[in-house]
Amino acid sequence: MDRDVSTLPPGLAGDPYRAHVRAWLAAHVPEGFLADQPGFRAPDLAACRDWEAAMHRGGLAGITWPTEYGGHGLSLREHLIANQEIGRRALPESVNSLGKELAGPIILAIGTEEQKRRYLPPLLQMREIWCQGFSEPNAGSDLAGLRTRATRDGSAWRVNGRKIWTSGAPNAQRCLLLARTGAVEDRHRGLALFAMRMDAPGVTVRPLRQMDGREHFAEVFMDDVVIDAEDALGAPDQGWSAAVRVLAIERATNRMYRAWRFENELNHLVRACRADATLARLLDGGAYHRRLAETVVDIEIVKAHVEPVVDSLLAGESIGDRGSLMKLHWSEAHQRFAALALELLEQAPPGAGPEVQAARARFQRIYLSARAETIYAGTTEIQLGIIGDRILKLPRESAKGGR
Numbered sequence: 485m486d487r488d489v490s491t492l493p494p495g496l497a498g499d500p501y502r503a504h505v506r507a508w509l510a511a512h513v514p515e516g517f518l519a520d521q522p523g524f525r526a527p528d529l530a531a532c533r534d535w536e537a538a539m540h541r542g543g544l545a546g547i548t549w550p551t552e553y554g555g556h557g558l559s560l561r562e563h564l565i566a567n568q569e570i571g572r573r574a575l576p577e578s579v580n581s582l583g584k585e586l587a588g589p590i591i592l593a594i595g596t597e598e599q600k601r602r603y604l605p606p607l608l609q610m611r612e613i614w615c616q617g618f619s620e621p622n623a624g625s626d627l628a629g630l631r632t633r634a635t636r637d638g639s640a641w642r643v644n645g646r647k648i649w650t651s652g653a654p655n656a657q658r659c660l661l662l663a664r665t666g667a668v669e670d671r672h673r674g675l676a677l678f679a680m681r682m683d684a685p686g687v688t689v690r691p692l693r694q695m696d697g698r699e700h701f702a703e704v705f706m707d708d709v710v711i712d713a714e715d716a717l718g719a720p721d722q723g724w725s726a727a728v729r730v731l732a733i734e735r736a737t738n739r740m741y742r743a744w745r746f747e748n749e750l751n752h753l754v755r756a757c758r759a760d761a762t763l764a765r766l767l768d769g770g771a772y773h774r775r776l777a778e779t780v781v782d783i784e785i786v787k788a789h790v791e792p793v794v795d796s797l798l799a800g801e802s803i804g805d806r807g808s809l810m811k812l813h814w815s816e817a818h819q820r821f822a823a824l825a826l827e828l829l830e831q832a833p834p835g836a837g838p839e840v841q842a843a844r845a846r847f848q849r850i851y852l853s854a855r856a857e858t859i860y861a862g863t864t865e866i867q868l869g870i871i872g873d874r875i876l877k878l879p880r881e882s883a884k885g886g887r
């Protein structure tokens with residue numbers, strides 16, 4: 485089949501769309517892909533790329549994007565439906581989520597017609613993976629302190645600086661880069677966004693080894709990198725407002741499936757415990773009974789954040805600071821759950837069966853990755869600050885623009 489052709493049947497919306505998603509997933513999920521099934525093998529990058537390209541052809545990516553840019557022209561309602569169904573299955577995380585969920589929406593919002601046609605189809609077809617170059621060694625929570633500098637060079641830009649914690653950079657073809665065109669003291673003014681090519685001369689990617697052994701993120705050094713004018717996104721001064729929109733999306737709509745994946749993880753944990761007599765006894769009443777019940781409540785709260793966000797966006801309203809509520813609750817609750825899951829599974833006797841071994845391996849990975857969830861997309865302290873300042877409007881001693 486031509487990889488550019490979508491197989492989404494025309495006229496699908498609402499419940500027929502859910503039926504389509506379920507049928508498509510039932511027919512297409514590759515063997516060994518589901519982390520809660522026996523025989524799970526963590527797929528490599530090539531397998532993930534192929535899978536996500538297939539999901540796009542099947543109508544499960546770029547759902548709300550206009551068809552002229554490779555999207556499917558449906559609404560956020562269908563986006564939510566697809567995310568619920570994807571979340572219910574223990575599928576791998578997207579290797580291009582920063583492209584699909586951050587770069588794409590921002591390009592749709594501030595890109596030129598030519599840029600939309602150039603960047604969006606290859607992104608959905610998984611021919612171009614994107615990373616996000618915002619954070620720097622001294623500009624994380626306080627993003628407005630960033631120092632990477634973009635200076636005019638004729639009609640092009642010349643970029644020098646250093647980014648850190650750039651997820652997916654070793655595999656990326658493009659970077660959504662935030663750089664400074666004005667003075668550092670200007671903070672929010674004089675910041676610009678670029679679609680930087682990762683193979684441009686002067687770009688050096690130095691992978692960082694994480695505690696789980698993977699090298700998923702990296703430092704990115706830019707040494708006199710020339711970025712053509714056509715790769716500048718929005719006006720030179722529009723970078724901060726665009727970045728704030730990117731971050732609001734990151735907190736509220738990114739990985740909309742997370743509540744349903746969280747539920748899948750809880751169900752997997754309970755199933756694995758029931759498969760072992762020692763663990764099954766721990767579930768019978770007592771502290772674990774109560775803590776697992778609390779997890780159900782946490783999951784329902786995360787779900788309850790999603791619908792109003794979708795409704796607001798469908799009504800043309802911005803999500804604003806409410807994204808912080810979702811991000812804060814999900815990340816804290818998921819971290820608590822991951823610790824609970826490991827605590828339970830580690831009480832299995834030596835020689836526990838394959839169901840317990842597989843769950844233990846999955847929850848070890850989840851536990852390690854959950855440590856980062858209260859840091860990326862704005863730390864817990866930053867979310868609490870936003871809620872206190874902007875939702876509760878509490879008085880504060882000093883005003884400092886956090887991420």
Ligand SMILES: Cc1cc2nc3c(=O)[nH]c(=O)nc-3n(C[C@H](O)[C@H](O)[C@H](O)COP(=O)(O)OP(=O)(O)OC[C@H]3O[C@@H](n4cnc5c(N)ncnc54)[C@H](O)[C@@H]3O)c2cc1C
Pocket residue numbers: 615616617618619620621622623624625626648649650651652701856859860861862863864865866869884886887
């Ligand atoms: C797994 C992972 C992936 C990431 N991927 C990317 C990526 O792809 N692209 C990218 O650009 N960045 C990425 N980041 C970076 C992430 O956005 C930053 O780590 C985050 O914004 C925090 O910044 P920092 O690490 O510099 O910590 P700091 O800002 O130095 O914070 C250190 C501590 O001080 C606290 N603190 C800071 N300011 C305040 C304040 N005003 N009030 C109260 N407490 C405060 C923080 O909560 C934190 O506990 C990633 C991070 C992680 C962990």
